[in-house]
Amino acid sequence: MNIKVYVEVTTVFTSDGRMIPKSVRWEDGKEYIIDKVKDCRRVASLKAGGVGDRYTCMIQGFEKHLYYEGNNMWFMERAVVQS
Amino acid sequence: MSDRVILHSDCNCFYASVEMLHRPELRHRPMAVGGDPEARHGIVLTANYMAKRSGVKTGMALWQARKVCPDIVFVPPNMDLYLRFSRMCSEIYSDYTDLIEPYGIDECWLDVTCSERLMGNGMGIAQEIRQRIKKELGITVSVGVSFNKIFAKLGSDYKKPDAITTIFREEYQTKAWNLPVSDLLYVGRSTNNKLATLGIKTIGELAKMEDRVLHSHLGKMGLVLKDFANGLDDSPVRLEHTHAPVKSIGNSTTTSRDLLNDEDVQIVFYLLAESVAARLRENGFQCKVVEISVRDNGLYHFSRQRKLDHVTNITSELAEVAFSIFKSNYTWEKPIRSLGLRGCDLVVGNVDEQLSLFVDIEYQDKLRKMDEAVDDIRRRFGYFSVQRGLMYCDKSLSSLDCKESHVVHPHSYF
Secondary structure, three states: OOOEEEEEEEEEEOOOOOEEEEEEEOOOOOEEEOOEEEEEEEEEEOOOOEEEEEEEEEEOOEEEEEEEOOOOOEEEEOOOOOO | OOOOOEEEEEEOOHHHHHHHHHOHHHOOOOEEEEOOHHHOOOEEEEEOHHHHHOOOOOOOEHHHHHHHOOOOEEEOOOHHHHHHHHHHHHHHHOOOOOOEEEOOOOEEEEEOHHHHHHHOOHHHHHHHHHHHHHHHHOOOEEEEEEOOHHHHHHHHHHOOOOOEEEEOOOOHHHHOOOOEHHHOOOOOHHHHHHHHHOOOOEHHHHHHOOHHHHHHHHOHHHHHHHHHHOOOOOOOOOOOOOOOOOOEEEEEEEEEEEEOOHHHHHHHHHHHHHHHHHHHHHOOEEEEEEEEEEEEOOOOEEEEEEEEEEEEOOHHHHHHHHHHHHHOOOOOOOOEEEEEEEEEEEEEOOOOOOOOOOOOHHHHHHHHHHHHHHHHHHHHHOHHHOOOHHHHHOHHHHOOOOOOOOOOOOOOOO
16 A cells, blocks of 8 residues: 555645645545644655655644645655554 | 865765655665666666666666666656756755755765854765755765865765765875776776776876876876876866856757658757757857767767858758758668757857848748747647647657757766
8 A cells, every 4th residue: 555645735825935734635535634733844754755845743632744745745654554 | 275175975876766765665676767668768877776786787778787687677767856856955955055066967066165164074064964865855875075076076986875985185095096096087988998008007006107108198188187186186166056158059869769761850850959949049049050960770870060151049940951961961871760969159149140142031030930939839838739740740759849858967077
Protein backbone atom coordinates (compact mmCIF):
# COMPACT_ATOMS: atom_id res chain seq x y z
CA MET A 1 0.00 0.00 0.00
CA ASN A 2 1.32 3.44 -0.89
CA ILE A 3 2.49 5.29 2.21
CA LYS A 4 2.28 8.65 0.49
CA VAL A 5 -1.30 9.87 0.54
CA TYR A 6 -2.26 13.01 -1.33
CA VAL A 7 -4.98 14.87 0.53
CA GLU A 8 -7.38 17.75 -0.01
CA VAL A 9 -6.52 20.69 2.22
CA THR A 10 -8.36 23.89 3.07
CA THR A 11 -5.98 26.75 3.76
CA VAL A 12 -6.07 30.36 4.81
CA PHE A 13 -3.67 33.01 3.59
CA THR A 14 -2.87 35.53 6.30
CA SER A 15 -2.60 39.22 5.52
CA ASP A 16 1.19 38.96 5.77
CA GLY A 17 1.24 36.21 3.15
CA ARG A 18 1.63 33.04 5.21
CA MET A 19 -0.29 29.95 4.21
CA ILE A 20 -1.90 28.06 7.07
CA PRO A 21 -3.78 24.77 6.62
CA LYS A 22 -7.11 24.67 8.44
CA SER A 23 -8.55 21.27 7.62
CA VAL A 24 -7.65 18.04 5.82
CA ARG A 25 -9.87 15.64 3.94
CA TRP A 26 -8.47 12.10 4.23
CA GLU A 27 -8.83 9.64 1.34
CA ASP A 28 -11.98 8.12 2.90
CA GLY A 29 -13.67 11.50 2.55
CA LYS A 30 -13.67 12.34 6.25
CA GLU A 31 -12.68 15.89 7.11
CA TYR A 32 -10.42 16.70 10.07
CA ILE A 33 -10.07 20.16 11.57
CA ILE A 34 -6.51 21.28 12.30
CA ASP A 35 -6.59 22.74 15.80
CA LYS A 36 -3.13 24.22 15.73
CA VAL A 37 -0.02 24.41 13.53
CA LYS A 38 2.98 24.01 15.79
CA ASP A 39 5.83 24.22 13.30
CA CYS A 40 6.61 24.61 9.61
CA ARG A 41 9.94 23.75 8.01
CA ARG A 42 11.24 22.02 4.91
CA VAL A 43 11.90 18.35 5.55
CA ALA A 44 12.30 15.25 3.42
CA SER A 45 9.87 12.46 4.17
CA LEU A 46 11.83 9.25 3.71
CA LYS A 47 8.80 7.20 4.71
CA ALA A 48 6.45 8.58 2.05
CA GLY A 49 9.13 9.58 -0.43
CA GLY A 50 9.06 13.29 -1.10
CA VAL A 51 10.10 16.72 0.04
CA GLY A 52 8.03 19.64 1.16
CA ASP A 53 7.24 22.23 3.79
CA ARG A 54 6.26 20.06 6.71
CA TYR A 55 3.47 21.48 8.86
CA THR A 56 3.33 19.89 12.29
CA CYS A 57 -0.39 19.97 13.07
CA MET A 58 -2.46 19.12 16.13
CA ILE A 59 -5.51 17.13 15.04
CA GLN A 60 -7.85 15.76 17.74
CA GLY A 61 -5.03 15.83 20.25
CA PHE A 62 -2.53 14.01 18.02
CA GLU A 63 0.52 15.47 16.37
CA LYS A 64 0.34 14.85 12.59
CA HIS A 65 2.64 15.89 9.75
CA LEU A 66 1.22 17.52 6.66
CA TYR A 67 3.57 18.21 3.72
CA TYR A 68 3.12 20.91 1.11
CA GLU A 69 5.02 19.70 -1.93
CA GLY A 70 5.40 22.96 -3.82
CA ASN A 71 3.52 21.72 -6.89
CA ASN A 72 0.25 22.79 -5.22
CA MET A 73 -0.18 19.34 -3.73
CA TRP A 74 -0.30 18.21 -0.11
CA PHE A 75 0.52 14.78 1.22
CA MET A 76 0.53 12.88 4.49
CA GLU A 77 2.23 9.68 5.60
CA ARG A 78 0.01 6.67 6.07
CA ALA A 79 0.44 5.07 9.49
CA VAL A 80 1.83 1.58 8.95
CA VAL A 81 2.06 -1.14 11.54
CA GLN A 82 5.40 -2.90 11.21
CA SER A 83 4.85 -6.63 10.90
CA MET B 1 46.56 37.69 3.25
CA SER B 2 44.95 34.62 4.70
CA ASP B 3 43.69 31.85 2.44
CA ARG B 4 40.27 31.81 0.85
CA VAL B 5 37.81 29.18 2.02
CA ILE B 6 36.17 27.45 -0.92
CA LEU B 7 33.66 24.62 -0.69
CA HIS B 8 32.67 22.33 -3.52
CA SER B 9 29.42 20.52 -2.94
CA ASP B 10 28.52 17.56 -5.13
CA CYS B 11 25.19 15.74 -4.86
CA ASN B 12 25.91 11.98 -4.85
CA CYS B 13 24.31 10.06 -7.73
CA PHE B 14 21.98 13.03 -8.06
CA TYR B 15 19.25 11.77 -10.41
CA ALA B 16 19.27 8.32 -8.83
CA SER B 17 19.12 9.74 -5.29
CA VAL B 18 16.13 11.94 -6.11
CA GLU B 19 14.34 8.97 -7.67
CA MET B 20 15.13 6.73 -4.69
CA LEU B 21 13.74 9.34 -2.34
CA HIS B 22 10.46 9.38 -4.26
CA ARG B 23 10.29 5.62 -4.78
CA PRO B 24 11.06 3.98 -1.43
CA GLU B 25 10.66 0.54 -3.03
CA LEU B 26 13.82 1.12 -5.11
CA ARG B 27 16.07 2.13 -2.22
CA HIS B 28 17.56 -1.29 -1.67
CA ARG B 29 17.80 -2.37 -5.30
CA PRO B 30 20.34 -1.61 -8.00
CA MET B 31 18.74 1.09 -10.14
CA ALA B 32 19.64 3.61 -12.79
CA VAL B 33 18.02 6.63 -14.32
CA GLY B 34 18.19 6.16 -18.05
CA GLY B 35 16.73 7.45 -21.25
CA ASP B 36 13.65 5.93 -22.75
CA PRO B 37 14.75 2.89 -24.78
CA GLU B 38 11.62 3.23 -26.94
CA ALA B 39 12.73 6.68 -28.02
CA ARG B 40 16.25 5.27 -28.56
CA HIS B 41 17.94 7.45 -25.96
CA GLY B 42 18.90 4.30 -24.22
CA ILE B 43 21.83 5.22 -21.98
CA VAL B 44 22.42 5.29 -18.24
CA LEU B 45 22.39 8.89 -16.98
CA THR B 46 23.06 8.04 -13.32
CA ALA B 47 23.23 4.77 -11.43
CA ASN B 48 22.91 4.29 -7.69
CA TYR B 49 25.78 2.86 -5.64
CA MET B 50 24.42 -0.69 -5.68
CA ALA B 51 24.36 -0.66 -9.48
CA LYS B 52 27.77 1.03 -9.65
CA ARG B 53 29.25 -1.73 -7.51
CA SER B 54 28.14 -4.26 -10.13
CA GLY B 55 29.97 -2.29 -12.79
CA VAL B 56 27.23 -0.06 -14.19
CA LYS B 57 28.68 3.23 -15.42
CA THR B 58 27.22 6.51 -16.60
CA GLY B 59 26.91 6.55 -20.38
CA MET B 60 26.48 2.78 -20.79
CA ALA B 61 23.73 1.63 -23.11
CA LEU B 62 20.82 0.19 -21.13
CA TRP B 63 21.38 -3.29 -22.57
CA GLN B 64 25.03 -3.21 -21.48
CA ALA B 65 24.00 -2.18 -17.98
CA ARG B 66 21.54 -5.06 -17.81
CA LYS B 67 24.28 -7.45 -18.89
CA VAL B 68 26.59 -6.54 -15.99
CA CYS B 69 23.73 -6.15 -13.50
CA PRO B 70 20.75 -8.37 -14.40
CA ASP B 71 18.39 -7.18 -11.60
CA ILE B 72 18.84 -3.51 -12.37
CA VAL B 73 15.69 -1.37 -12.50
CA PHE B 74 15.57 1.48 -15.01
CA VAL B 75 13.64 4.64 -14.29
CA PRO B 76 12.96 7.25 -17.00
CA PRO B 77 14.39 10.68 -16.18
CA ASN B 78 12.20 13.38 -14.70
CA MET B 79 14.14 16.54 -15.40
CA ASP B 80 11.67 18.97 -13.84
CA LEU B 81 12.00 17.19 -10.53
CA TYR B 82 15.81 17.27 -10.67
CA LEU B 83 15.79 20.97 -11.50
CA ARG B 84 13.51 21.57 -8.52
CA PHE B 85 15.97 19.76 -6.23
CA SER B 86 18.87 21.65 -7.75
CA ARG B 87 17.04 24.90 -6.97
CA MET B 88 16.35 23.79 -3.42
CA CYS B 89 20.06 22.97 -2.94
CA SER B 90 20.94 26.46 -4.16
CA GLU B 91 18.49 27.94 -1.67
CA ILE B 92 20.32 26.17 1.15
CA TYR B 93 23.73 27.30 -0.18
CA SER B 94 22.51 30.87 -0.38
CA ASP B 95 21.96 30.89 3.39
CA TYR B 96 25.76 30.82 3.72
CA THR B 97 27.09 32.98 0.89
CA ASP B 98 26.08 34.82 -2.25
CA LEU B 99 29.21 33.61 -4.05
CA ILE B 100 27.77 30.47 -5.58
CA GLU B 101 28.93 29.11 -8.90
CA PRO B 102 27.00 26.14 -10.25
CA TYR B 103 28.90 23.56 -12.25
CA GLY B 104 26.18 21.59 -13.93
CA ILE B 105 22.93 20.76 -12.24
CA ASP B 106 24.28 18.93 -9.20
CA GLU B 107 27.57 20.63 -8.28
CA CYS B 108 28.42 24.06 -6.90
CA TRP B 109 31.38 26.01 -5.67
CA LEU B 110 30.82 28.29 -2.69
CA ASP B 111 33.23 30.95 -1.48
CA VAL B 112 32.58 31.24 2.28
CA THR B 113 35.72 33.24 3.14
CA CYS B 114 33.72 36.23 4.33
CA SER B 115 31.03 34.12 6.04
CA GLU B 116 33.40 32.51 8.51
CA ARG B 117 32.98 35.18 11.19
CA LEU B 118 29.22 34.77 11.17
CA MET B 119 28.81 31.11 10.42
CA GLY B 120 31.90 29.39 11.81
CA ASN B 121 34.82 27.94 9.90
CA GLY B 122 34.71 26.21 6.51
CA MET B 123 34.50 22.75 8.03
CA GLY B 124 31.59 23.82 10.24
CA ILE B 125 29.70 25.33 7.32
CA ALA B 126 30.35 22.21 5.25
CA GLN B 127 29.00 20.03 8.07
CA GLU B 128 25.89 22.14 8.37
CA ILE B 129 25.23 22.13 4.63
CA ARG B 130 25.70 18.36 4.47
CA GLN B 131 23.32 17.76 7.37
CA ARG B 132 20.70 20.20 6.14
CA ILE B 133 20.61 18.76 2.63
CA LYS B 134 20.24 15.28 4.08
CA LYS B 135 17.42 16.27 6.41
CA GLU B 136 15.60 18.80 4.27
CA LEU B 137 16.00 17.24 0.84
CA GLY B 138 16.58 13.58 1.66
CA ILE B 139 19.67 13.26 -0.55
CA THR B 140 23.37 13.25 0.30
CA VAL B 141 26.26 15.46 -0.75
CA SER B 142 30.03 15.20 -0.62
CA VAL B 143 31.77 18.42 0.22
CA GLY B 144 35.37 19.42 -0.40
CA VAL B 145 36.84 22.25 1.69
CA SER B 146 39.98 23.95 0.40
CA PHE B 147 41.72 27.21 -0.44
CA ASN B 148 41.02 27.05 -4.17
CA LYS B 149 38.37 25.70 -6.51
CA ILE B 150 40.44 22.90 -8.01
CA PHE B 151 41.32 21.27 -4.69
CA ALA B 152 37.81 21.85 -3.35
CA LYS B 153 36.50 19.83 -6.28
CA LEU B 154 39.17 17.19 -5.71
CA GLY B 155 38.06 17.02 -2.08
CA SER B 156 34.41 16.45 -2.93
CA ASP B 157 35.41 13.53 -5.18
CA TYR B 158 37.79 12.09 -2.56
CA LYS B 159 35.24 10.43 -0.33
CA LYS B 160 31.65 9.58 -1.23
CA PRO B 161 28.84 9.51 -0.31
CA ASP B 162 27.78 11.88 2.46
CA ALA B 163 31.28 12.95 3.47
CA ILE B 164 33.51 15.97 3.91
CA THR B 165 37.17 16.16 2.90
CA THR B 166 39.47 19.05 3.61
CA ILE B 167 42.50 19.83 1.48
CA PHE B 168 44.04 22.85 3.17
CA ARG B 169 47.34 24.44 2.25
CA GLU B 170 49.24 22.46 4.86
CA GLU B 171 47.61 19.20 3.73
CA TYR B 172 47.63 19.23 -0.05
CA GLN B 173 51.04 17.67 -0.45
CA THR B 174 50.10 14.70 1.70
CA LYS B 175 46.46 14.36 0.60
CA ALA B 176 46.27 15.50 -3.01
CA TRP B 177 49.69 14.62 -4.33
CA ASN B 178 49.24 10.87 -3.87
CA LEU B 179 46.06 10.81 -5.95
CA PRO B 180 46.11 9.71 -9.58
CA VAL B 181 46.54 12.64 -11.91
CA SER B 182 43.31 11.71 -13.72
CA ASP B 183 41.37 12.89 -10.63
CA LEU B 184 42.36 16.47 -11.39
CA LEU B 185 39.77 18.62 -13.12
CA TYR B 186 40.55 18.86 -16.85
CA VAL B 187 42.72 15.77 -16.97
CA GLY B 188 40.56 13.63 -19.23
CA ARG B 189 41.44 10.41 -20.97
CA SER B 190 43.53 12.00 -23.68
CA THR B 191 45.55 14.27 -21.35
CA ASN B 192 45.98 11.37 -18.96
CA ASN B 193 47.48 9.25 -21.76
CA LYS B 194 49.88 12.04 -22.68
CA LEU B 195 50.94 12.47 -19.06
CA ALA B 196 51.40 8.72 -18.74
CA THR B 197 53.92 8.76 -21.60
CA LEU B 198 55.88 11.32 -19.56
CA GLY B 199 55.79 8.96 -16.59
CA ILE B 200 53.36 11.14 -14.64
CA LYS B 201 50.85 9.07 -12.71
CA THR B 202 50.08 11.16 -9.63
CA ILE B 203 49.21 14.79 -9.03
CA GLY B 204 52.46 15.16 -7.06
CA GLU B 205 54.51 14.02 -10.05
CA LEU B 206 52.74 16.55 -12.23
CA ALA B 207 53.41 19.29 -9.66
CA LYS B 208 57.15 18.62 -9.79
CA MET B 209 57.49 18.20 -13.57
CA GLU B 210 59.65 20.61 -15.49
CA ASP B 211 57.75 23.40 -17.28
CA ARG B 212 59.70 22.88 -20.49
CA VAL B 213 58.67 19.23 -20.81
CA LEU B 214 55.02 19.90 -20.02
CA HIS B 215 54.86 22.80 -22.45
CA SER B 216 56.36 20.82 -25.29
CA HIS B 217 53.90 17.93 -24.85
CA LEU B 218 50.72 19.66 -23.74
CA GLY B 219 51.22 23.29 -24.71
CA LYS B 220 49.88 26.06 -22.50
CA MET B 221 47.44 23.69 -20.88
CA GLY B 222 50.35 21.70 -19.43
CA LEU B 223 51.47 24.68 -17.39
CA VAL B 224 47.93 25.44 -16.25
CA LEU B 225 47.55 21.86 -15.03
CA LYS B 226 50.87 22.07 -13.20
CA ASP B 227 49.63 25.23 -11.45
CA PHE B 228 46.45 23.36 -10.51
CA ALA B 229 48.56 20.56 -9.01
CA ASN B 230 50.55 23.09 -6.97
CA GLY B 231 47.44 24.74 -5.57
CA LEU B 232 48.02 27.91 -7.58
CA ASP B 233 44.49 28.21 -8.95
CA ASP B 234 43.21 31.65 -8.03
CA SER B 235 40.10 31.75 -10.20
CA PRO B 236 37.23 33.37 -8.31
CA VAL B 237 33.90 31.78 -7.49
CA ARG B 238 31.52 33.73 -9.68
CA LEU B 239 28.70 35.68 -8.13
CA GLU B 240 25.33 33.97 -7.97
CA HIS B 241 23.15 34.26 -11.07
CA THR B 242 25.86 35.58 -13.33
CA HIS B 243 26.68 33.41 -16.27
CA ALA B 244 29.36 33.54 -18.87
CA PRO B 245 28.17 35.46 -21.90
CA VAL B 246 26.42 33.19 -24.36
CA LYS B 247 28.50 32.31 -27.40
CA SER B 248 25.98 30.29 -29.30
CA ILE B 249 22.51 28.82 -29.00
CA GLY B 250 21.84 25.35 -30.31
CA ASN B 251 19.81 22.20 -30.04
CA SER B 252 20.28 18.66 -31.21
CA THR B 253 18.09 15.60 -31.11
CA THR B 254 18.31 11.88 -31.63
CA THR B 255 15.19 11.18 -33.62
CA SER B 256 12.60 8.56 -32.76
CA ARG B 257 13.46 6.69 -35.97
CA ASP B 258 16.30 6.95 -38.50
CA LEU B 259 15.89 9.71 -41.06
CA LEU B 260 15.73 8.29 -44.56
CA ASN B 261 15.22 11.18 -46.97
CA ASP B 262 15.38 14.94 -47.43
CA GLU B 263 11.85 15.49 -46.23
CA ASP B 264 12.58 13.80 -42.87
CA VAL B 265 15.65 15.96 -42.47
CA GLN B 266 13.70 19.08 -43.33
CA ILE B 267 11.09 18.31 -40.69
CA VAL B 268 13.76 17.89 -38.02
CA PHE B 269 15.64 21.03 -39.05
CA TYR B 270 12.41 23.04 -38.85
CA LEU B 271 11.76 21.50 -35.44
CA LEU B 272 15.23 22.47 -34.20
CA ALA B 273 15.02 25.89 -35.82
CA GLU B 274 11.75 26.56 -33.99
CA SER B 275 13.57 26.11 -30.70
CA VAL B 276 16.86 27.80 -31.61
CA ALA B 277 15.20 30.83 -33.21
CA ALA B 278 12.70 31.23 -30.36
CA ARG B 279 15.55 31.18 -27.85
CA LEU B 280 17.52 33.70 -29.92
CA ARG B 281 14.47 35.98 -29.94
CA GLU B 282 13.78 35.46 -26.27
CA ASN B 283 17.29 36.69 -25.45
CA GLY B 284 17.32 39.47 -28.04
CA PHE B 285 20.03 37.84 -30.16
CA GLN B 286 20.50 37.42 -33.87
CA CYS B 287 23.10 35.09 -35.37
CA LYS B 288 25.58 35.56 -38.18
CA VAL B 289 26.61 31.93 -38.57
CA VAL B 290 24.54 28.76 -38.79
CA GLU B 291 26.12 25.44 -37.89
CA ILE B 292 24.68 21.98 -38.37
CA SER B 293 25.87 18.65 -37.00
CA VAL B 294 24.95 15.28 -38.43
CA ARG B 295 25.40 11.77 -37.08
CA ASP B 296 24.54 8.80 -39.27
CA ASN B 297 23.41 5.42 -37.98
CA GLY B 298 27.00 4.16 -38.18
CA LEU B 299 27.68 6.93 -35.62
CA TYR B 300 29.94 8.81 -38.07
CA HIS B 301 29.67 12.45 -37.11
CA PHE B 302 30.47 15.77 -38.79
CA SER B 303 29.53 19.42 -38.50
CA ARG B 304 29.54 22.25 -41.04
CA GLN B 305 28.84 25.95 -40.77
CA ARG B 306 27.99 28.83 -43.07
CA LYS B 307 28.25 32.58 -42.62
CA LEU B 308 25.06 34.39 -43.55
CA ASP B 309 24.93 37.53 -45.66
CA HIS B 310 22.69 39.16 -43.04
CA VAL B 311 21.96 38.52 -39.36
CA THR B 312 18.75 36.71 -38.50
CA ASN B 313 16.63 35.03 -35.88
CA ILE B 314 13.81 34.06 -38.21
CA THR B 315 12.78 30.43 -37.84
CA SER B 316 12.24 29.66 -41.50
CA GLU B 317 15.51 31.32 -42.56
CA LEU B 318 17.52 29.29 -40.05
CA ALA B 319 15.81 26.09 -41.12
CA GLU B 320 16.32 26.77 -44.84
CA VAL B 321 20.00 27.65 -44.39
CA ALA B 322 20.52 24.53 -42.27
CA PHE B 323 18.82 22.41 -44.89
CA SER B 324 20.87 23.91 -47.68
CA ILE B 325 24.14 23.30 -45.80
CA PHE B 326 22.96 19.74 -45.32
CA LYS B 327 22.10 19.30 -49.01
CA SER B 328 25.54 20.39 -50.12
CA ASN B 329 27.32 18.13 -47.62
CA TYR B 330 25.42 14.86 -47.42
CA THR B 331 25.06 12.19 -50.02
CA TRP B 332 22.75 9.77 -48.20
CA GLU B 333 25.13 6.88 -47.92
CA LYS B 334 23.53 5.95 -44.63
CA PRO B 335 20.34 6.90 -42.78
CA ILE B 336 20.71 9.61 -40.14
CA ARG B 337 20.36 9.11 -36.42
CA SER B 338 20.72 12.57 -35.01
CA LEU B 339 20.83 16.19 -36.15
CA GLY B 340 21.88 19.42 -34.51
CA LEU B 341 21.40 23.08 -35.37
CA ARG B 342 23.21 26.00 -33.80
CA GLY B 343 23.23 29.77 -34.23
CA CYS B 344 26.74 31.18 -33.62
CA ASP B 345 28.51 34.53 -33.73
CA LEU B 346 25.65 36.22 -31.93
CA VAL B 347 24.87 39.91 -32.01
CA VAL B 348 22.59 41.72 -29.61
CA GLY B 349 19.40 43.51 -30.59
CA ASN B 350 19.00 45.71 -33.60
CA VAL B 351 22.42 46.05 -35.13
CA ASP B 352 23.08 48.46 -37.95
CA GLU B 353 23.77 46.26 -40.88
CA GLN B 354 24.49 46.64 -44.54
CA LEU B 355 21.32 45.62 -46.32
CA SER B 356 21.59 43.42 -49.34
CA LEU B 357 20.10 44.63 -52.59
CA PHE B 358 18.65 41.24 -53.28
CA VAL B 359 16.87 40.53 -50.02
CA ASP B 360 13.20 41.37 -49.82
CA ILE B 361 13.10 43.45 -46.61
CA GLU B 362 9.35 43.66 -46.51
CA TYR B 363 9.04 39.91 -46.74
CA GLN B 364 11.60 39.51 -43.95
CA ASP B 365 9.63 41.89 -41.78
CA LYS B 366 6.53 39.82 -42.38
CA LEU B 367 8.36 36.66 -41.37
CA ARG B 368 9.65 38.36 -38.25
CA LYS B 369 6.16 39.49 -37.27
CA MET B 370 4.81 36.02 -37.94
CA ASP B 371 7.44 34.50 -35.62
CA GLU B 372 6.54 36.98 -32.92
CA ALA B 373 2.87 36.11 -33.24
CA VAL B 374 3.66 32.39 -33.04
CA ASP B 375 5.86 32.94 -29.96
CA ASP B 376 2.99 34.77 -28.33
CA ILE B 377 0.44 32.07 -29.13
CA ARG B 378 2.79 29.38 -27.83
CA ARG B 379 3.49 31.29 -24.68
CA ARG B 380 -0.23 31.49 -23.98
CA PHE B 381 -1.52 28.17 -25.24
CA GLY B 382 1.50 25.85 -25.31
CA TYR B 383 3.97 24.74 -27.92
CA PHE B 384 1.71 22.39 -29.86
CA SER B 385 -1.14 24.90 -30.18
CA VAL B 386 0.25 26.12 -33.49
CA GLN B 387 2.33 24.05 -35.89
CA ARG B 388 3.74 24.22 -39.38
CA GLY B 389 2.00 22.11 -42.05
CA LEU B 390 5.28 20.28 -42.59
CA MET B 391 5.08 18.86 -39.06
CA TYR B 392 1.94 16.93 -40.00
CA CYS B 393 3.87 14.94 -42.62
CA ASP B 394 5.31 12.76 -39.87
CA LYS B 395 3.89 13.09 -36.38
CA SER B 396 6.40 10.69 -34.83
CA LEU B 397 9.30 12.94 -35.84
CA SER B 398 7.69 16.23 -35.02
CA SER B 399 6.23 15.43 -31.60
CA LEU B 400 9.13 16.98 -29.71
CA ASP B 401 9.23 20.38 -28.07
CA CYS B 402 12.97 21.01 -28.24
CA LYS B 403 12.84 24.29 -26.39
CA GLU B 404 11.10 23.07 -23.25
CA SER B 405 13.06 19.84 -23.09
CA HIS B 406 16.32 21.70 -23.45
CA VAL B 407 18.61 21.48 -20.43
CA VAL B 408 21.64 23.49 -19.48
CA HIS B 409 24.91 21.60 -19.20
CA PRO B 410 28.02 22.66 -17.28
CA HIS B 411 29.87 25.65 -18.58
CA SER B 412 33.55 25.19 -19.26
CA TYR B 413 35.76 25.96 -16.26
CA PHE B 414 37.74 28.53 -18.24
